[in-house]
Amino acid sequence: MTSRMSAGGQQARLGKYIGGGMSFGAFGGRTRLTERYDPRRADAIPHAATFNNNVLTMAAALAGLSRIFTAEVADALFARGEALRAQLHALSPGLPLRWTDLGSLMTVHFQREPIASPADLRPDAGLRELFFLDMLERGFYLARRGMLAMSLEIGAAEADGFVAAVADFIESRGSLLRGVTQACHVAS
Numbered sequence: 001m002t003s004r005m006s007a008g009g010q011q012a013r014l015g016k017y018i019g020g021g022m023s024f025g026a027f028g029g030r031t032r033l034t035e036r037y038d039p040r041r042a043d044a045i046p047h048a049a050t051f052n053n054n055v056l057t058m059a060a061a062l063a064g065l066s067r068i069f070t071a072e073v074a075d076a077l078f079a080r081g082e083a084l085r086a087q088l089h090a091l092s093p094g095l096p097l098r099w100t101d102l103g104s105l106m107t108v109h110f111q112r113e114p115i116a117s118p119a120d121l122r123p124d125a126g127l128r129e130l131f132f133l134d135m136l137e138r139g140f141y142l143a144r145r146g147m148l149a150m151s152l153e154i155g156a157a158e159a160d161g162f163v164a165a166v167a168d169f170i171e172s173r174g175s176l177l178r179g180v181t182q183a184c185h186v187a188s
Contacts, residue, residue, distance in 0.1 A: 006078060007071035073152065078103035081150050084159045091167050096124075096180040104150035110180060127176065131169060138165040 028034060037047050081104030088099050088106070096112040109115060110127035132144050140162055142148035150159075170177065 007065070007069070007074040069152070077150065077152060080104065080154065080156075080159060081106065084150070084162070087159070087163045088166060091163065092170060092177075095170065095177050097170070097177065106148055108146040110177075112180070124180065127173075127180065130173065130176070134169050134173070135162075135165055138168065140165055 035041070036043075036045050038044055039046075081101065085099055085101045085106055091097070096110050098109045098111060098115055100107050100109060100115050108128070108131060109121060110124040110131070111122040113120060113122065115121060128146050129144070131146060132142065135142055140148075
């Protein structure tokens with residue numbers, strides 16, 4: 001998932017991206033250790049693995065990273081996600097509707113309290129399910145748990161449509177959302 005954060009994946013920020021989105025296995029380390037696995041050496045250490053010498057995976061990775069998911073495309077996807085997040089946060093000041101996210105990955109949470117770590121989460125399965133079904137009815141499919149991942153094909157028109165759908169959800173389900181807000185104030 002974090003491969004979408006930049007041309008270098010989240011590794012450029014914290015993670016990795018290899019295999020062009022296909023199944024892939026890799027390991028690495030210092031040259032003096034990894035060179036021992038070189039099959040051209042007489043004293044090589046054998047390394048059997050499911051994806052060793054997978055030409056299809058390597059061809060997909062090369063095409064994906066050099067022609068499709070270039071640094072510019074990765075940066076643009078990240079920026080589109082950040083812009084969408086800003087629009088979504090602006091829709092619901094004071095409501096129990098929070099988005100946790102980075103770049104093109106985001107998840108909706110129905111709570112008033114800020115979320116800085118997993119310990120801060122206060123799941124509301126009923127509102128999350130209602131949001132999933134309402135978004136589905138409006139033509140937007142996201143994970144049932146409230147997570148969405150923007151793909152390369154999602155542009156300004158699709159993002160604007162999603163923002164409008166969330167705004168409609170807030171308007172149509174406002175009494176439920178305000179009820180959660182009031183319950184949060186009572187519990188504070």
